[in-house]
Amino acid sequence: MKGFPDLPPLWLAGFCLLTWFCAREIPIGYFGGPVLQLLAGLLSLSGLLIIAWSAIWFQRKGTTIEPHEQPATLIIEGPYRLSRNPIYLGMVMILLALVLWYGALSPIIFPGLFISVLTLRFILPEEEMLRTRFGAEADRYLATTRRWI
Numbered sequence: 001m002k003g004f005p006d007l008p009p010l011w012l013a014g015f016c017l018l019t020w021f022c023a024r025e026i027p028i029g030y031f032g033g034p035v036l037q038l039l040a041g042l043l044s045l046s047g048l049l050i051i052a053w054s055a056i057w058f059q060r061k062g063t064t065i066e067p068h069e070q071p072a073t074l075i076i077e078g079p080y081r082l083s084r085n086p087i088y089l090g091m092v093m094i095l096l097a098l099v100l101w102y103g104a105l106s107p108i109i110f111p112g113l114f115i116s117v118l119t120l121r122f123i124l125p126e127e128e129m130l131r132t133r134f135g136a137e138a139d140r141y142l143a144t145t146r147r148w149i
Contacts, residue, residue, distance in 0.1 A: 032103030066102030
């Protein structure tokens with residue numbers, strides 16, 4: 001994937017397109033209704049708010065939000081007290097909301113696959129980078145704060 005900007009929002013966009021395509025072209029049955037669509041809207045809005053809240057902390061701490069760059073500081077405040085990866089959690093919430101919104105069974109697997117991509121391509125390397133950069137402080141944080149929720 002040389003030259004491809006390997007960024008989580010692009011992966012999210014790809015999974016959203018796959019969700020749309022599968023729901024439209026190979027729906028394999030439907031579930032849901034207005035209550036699930038309302039839940040999808042609330043879940044999506046919650047995901048966006050978590051992402052925004054988390055991004056504010058990167059700005060406050062003066063560190064990079066880019067997943068492949070070396071962080072200047074270890075953020076353990078705000079949403080990072082509850083989850084080591086609140087931005088990724090927000091993205092998963094948005095994708096899950098989209099699956100619920102369409103109400104088709106075919107894309108139901110995509111949130112789980114997206115979690116796997118995020119974990120393998122971003123989270124595990126980021127955790128190693130934190131350990132290398134911040135040592136025992138990072139080890140304590142990683143041991144006491146859940147990866148997701």
